[in-house]
Amino acid sequence: xxxxxxxxxxxxxxxxxxxxxxxxxxxxxxxxxxxxxxxxxxxxxxxxxxxxxxxxxxxxxxxxxxxxxxxxxxxxxxxxxxxxxxxxxxxxxxxxxxxxxxxxxxxxxxxxxxxxxxxxxxxxxxxxxxxxxxxxxxxxxxxxxxxxxxxxxxxxxxxxxxxxxxxxxxxxxxxxxxxxxxxxxxxxxxxxxxxxxxxxxxxxxxxxxxxxxxxxxxxxxxxxxxxxxxxxxxxxxxxxxxxxxxxxxxxxxxxxxxxxxxxxxxxxxxxxxxxxxxxxxxxxxxxxxxxxxxxxxxxxxxxxxxxxxxxxxxxxxxxxxxxxxxxxxxxxxxxxxxxxxxxxxxxxxxxxxxxxxxxxxxxxxxxxxxxxxxxxxxxxxxxxxxxxxxxxxxxxxxxxxxxxxxxxxxxxxxxxxxxxxxxxxxxxxxxxxxxxxxxxxxxxxxxxxxxxxxxxxxxxxxxxxxxxxxxxxxxxxxxxxxxxxxxxxxxxxxxx
Amino acid sequence: xxxxxxxxxxxxxxxxxxxxxxxxxxxxxxxxxxxxxxxxxxxxxxxxxxxxxxxxxxxxxxxxxxxxxxxxxxxxxxxxxxxxxxxxxxxxxxxxxxxxxxxxxxxxxxxxxxxxxxxxxxxxxxxxxxxxxxxxxxxxxxxxxxxxxxxxxxxxxxxxxxxxxxxxxxxxxxxxxxxxxxxxxxxxxxxxxxxxxxxxxxxxxxxxxxxxxxxxxxxxxxxxxxxxxxxxxxxxxxxxxxxxxxxxx
Numbered sequence: 042x043x044x045x046x047x048x049x050x051x052x053x054x055x056x057x058x059x060x061x062x063x064x065x066x067x068x069x070x071x072x073x074x075x076x077x078x079x080x081x082x083x084x085x086x087x088x089x090x091x092x093x094x095x096x097x098x099x100x101x102x103x104x105x106x107x108x109x110x111x112x113x114x115x116x117x118x119x120x121x122x123x124x125x126x127x128x129x130x131x132x133x134x135x136x137x138x139x140x141x142x143x144x145x146x147x148x149x150x151x152x153x154x155x156x157x158x159x160x161x162x163x164x165x166x167x168x169x170x171x172x173x174x175x176x177x178x179x180x181x182x183x184x185x186x187x188x189x190x191x192x193x194x195x196x197x198x199x200x201x202x203x204x205x206x207x208x209x210x211x212x213x214x215x216x217x218x219x220x221x222x223x224x225x226x227x228x229x230x231x232x233x234x235x236x237x238x239x240x241x242x243x244x245x246x247x248x249x250x251x252x253x254x255x256x257x258x259x260x261x262x263x264x265x266x267x268x269x270x271x272x273x274x275x276x277x278x279x280x281x282x283x284x285x286x287x288x289x290x291x292x293x294x295x296x297x298x299x300x301x302x303x304x305x306x307x308x309x310x311x312x313x314x315x316x317x318x319x320x321x322x323x324x325x326x327x328x329x330x331x332x333x334x335x336x337x338x339x340x341x342x343x344x345x346x347x348x349x350x351x352x353x354x355x356x357x358x359x360x361x362x363x364x365x366x367x368x369x370x371x372x373x374x375x376x377x378x379x380x381x382x383x384x385x386x387x388x389x390x391x392x393x394x395x396x397x398x399x400x401x402x403x404x405x406x407x408x409x410x411x412x413x414x415x416x417x418x419x420x421x422x423x424x425x426x427x428x429x430x431x432x433x434x435x436x437x438x439x440x441x442x443x444x445x446x447x448x449x450x451x452x453x454x455x456x457x458x459x460x461x462x463x464x465x466x467x468x469x470x471x472x473x474x475x476x477x478x479x480x481x482x483x484x485x486x487x488x489x490x491x492x493x494x495x496x497x498x499x500x501x502x503x504x505x506x507x508x509x510x511x512x513x514x515x516x517x518x519x520x521x522x523x524x525x526x527x528x529x530x531x532x533x534x535x536x537x
Numbered sequence: 538x539x540x541x542x543x544x545x546x547x548x549x550x551x552x553x554x555x556x557x558x559x560x561x562x563x564x565x566x567x568x569x570x571x572x573x574x575x576x577x578x579x580x581x582x583x584x585x586x587x588x589x590x591x592x593x594x595x596x597x598x599x600x601x602x603x604x605x606x607x608x609x610x611x612x613x614x615x616x617x618x619x620x621x622x623x624x625x626x627x628x629x630x631x632x633x634x635x636x637x638x639x640x641x642x643x644x645x646x647x648x649x650x651x652x653x654x655x656x657x658x659x660x661x662x663x664x665x666x667x668x669x670x671x672x673x674x675x676x677x678x679x680x681x682x683x684x685x686x687x688x689x690x691x692x693x694x695x696x697x698x699x700x701x702x703x704x705x706x707x708x709x710x711x712x713x714x715x716x717x718x719x720x721x722x723x724x725x726x727x728x729x730x731x732x733x734x735x736x737x738x739x740x741x742x743x744x745x746x747x748x749x750x751x752x753x754x755x756x757x758x759x760x761x762x763x764x765x766x767x768x769x770x771x772x773x774x775x776x777x778x779x780x781x782x783x784x785x786x
Contacts, residue, residue: 483625484588484589488588489621489624489625490639491586491608492609492612493642494610494614494640494646495638496610499642503638504627504630506629506630507627508629511629
């Protein structure tokens with residue numbers, strides 16, 4: 042045991058520890074779960090539907106989707122490389138074992154509360170209220186989704202007083218079946234695409250929001266998604282309806298433990314904005330990205346779409362994507378109502394072996410519809426980052442306007458940035474502008490910052506945050522601060 | 538304060554500095570003059586630790602320490618400040634944010650407590666007022682859309698806030714009209730102190746009308762060719778660099 046090999050291993054430990062620390066959400070929660078048998082077949086779907094005591098129409102809808110999905114093939118047009126996914130090698134339902142109906146947070150498993158506390162998400166309203174009094178924390182209503190189910194939703198009573206519904210979609214199916222039936226699949230039909238169809242068949246939970254006519258939601262609504270169980274896919278479904286003249290700002294955050302296997306996440310988000318309604322939807326996606334050699338990490342195949350159905354309605358997507366091994370995501374707007382507005386602000390950071398193919402679709406149908414796209418892609422290590430966008434002007438979209446700006450920033454010389462914009466205009470009065478730039482983090486900037494005392498890591502973080510500023514300023518303040526830190530942390534060690 | 542002995546440096550294998558000797562005492566102002574391409578900017582980059590410049594011989598001792606062994610940020614934290622000939626733009630980062638990062642990075646290095654937002658603003662406002670710089674400049678992105686004069690004034694502001702013990706001013710007068718030059722020079726003069734040494738790198742004598750140096754050196758062919766007092770600058774202005782340019786050709 043004189044072993045120099047031993048000491049060599051010991052020497053590596055601090056480095057390894059530092060590398061592992063980088064993803065601080067990588068812990069797992071030891072909790073008893075109830076799981077559906079592994080694999081996917083009609084019985085799995087019946088199991089999920091029965092677990093949730095769903096009405097017959099929903100089970101039928103799920104089965105229809107499943108049968109269609111069996112005939113579909115995985116899309117491979119994106120600039121993404123990964124080993125084939127074995128859809129039978131995954132669990133489609135995993136729920137923390139708990140009492141059937143929770144009357145208050147006191148009944149939530151303390152392990153779960155501890156998990157969310159560790160993630161910095163307090164689920165106890167009084168903690169928030171205490172924070173508000175001292176000015177420390179903003180008031181945010183939270184829906185927490187753990188693996189396949191929603192475990193807690195806060196501030197329900199406060200919101201209900203204004204007629205706002207904010208609950209898990211499972212609960213909405215029970216309590217507001219008409220609303221769910223009217224809108225579910227109305228923006229993203231069950232037949233939409235491979236992943237959305239899979240989601241329609243097996244979705245387990247997610248959030249449901251309804252803002253009644255003329256109501257301005259008095260606080261941010263947010264959902265925190267956490268994948269915990271091993272080999273479990275997370276298929277959440279979010280449905281958000283803003284009735285005429287209403288306003289809501291909604292945030293979602295996502296984290297997952299560090300695991301060597303890839304985990305599948307295929308969500309669907311549908312937004313509906315009626316006349317004069319406004320929806321602001323912000324995402325900070327920080328799923329586990331895999332290690333520096335590309336082992337593990339979440340496969341994130343997400344369909345997000347908003348319909349501006351009403352006149353003068355507005356949907357604004359803001360996303361900060363730092364996590365996931367693979368991101369396939371195109372939050373889009375269907376601008377159907379006259380004068381409706383769609384916005385897409387995106388920061389996608391990819392490092393190590395991460396791959397992101399992300400962008401948006403703006404479909405202009407109504408007159409005087411306007412859209413703005415600002416995409417900032419940052420690549421480091423061996424990562425690949427693609428912006429893919431479609432701006433489509435339909436024949437009746439008189440005076441439609443679009444402005445697109447895509448900027449890519451490269452750190453190092455082994456990464457890639459790609460821009461794939463498509464423009465289809467079928468109306469000659471339309472005006473569509475596209476600007477794109479690609480730059481490298483500049484030696485001059487780095488040296489300038491270091492000469493002023495900044496470490497290379499701080500310098501990169503500062504420069505990148507400046508590069509993303511246009512997007513980050515769209516986030517609600519308290520999220521923007523988190524996102525800035527996240528962008529900095531994600532790039533740690535990318536400059537050598 | 539600063540002792541440079543027989544300093545040799547290359548860029549891409551080409552030797553630019555061929556044995557520089559220079560000693561700068563505390564509180565002294567030295568001007569380094571010379572024709573274009575004589576190695577003036579290289580000297581400032583080597584002292585600040587820029588990558589790509591390889592020191593092939595000699596030594597630089599700063600405050601008793603081996604300066605060349607330190608990273609650029611360590612040198613900054615030890616009080617070495619380089620005012621850039623062409624200040625760099627950092628889009629999306631406000632001057633305030635940049636300065637705050639810089640001040641606190643240096644304070645951390647020195648084992649001092651970081652300044653909070655209020656303390657920091659108080660420090661910066663004091664400096665902007667003293668230098669006659671509007672607070673509006675603080676909100677703008679670092680050097681983005683700044684005029685030549687504004688960029689140089691911004692360098693002086695950074696210098697005032699970071700309070701270095703050795704300031705290297707690289708062609709601070711270049712690209713400035715006479716009014717801008719006077720404003721920048723006033724700023725530099727206001728920062729003269731017995732605890733602060735300065736090295737002014739300049740092609741023209743005119744800066745030295747406003748900032749009067751204690752010593753003037755002529756740098757050509759990678760070496761200091763002549764040294765003298767302030768009068769040497771005036772002599773060069775009258776005679777030009779012809780004497781030093783011929784041999785270069």
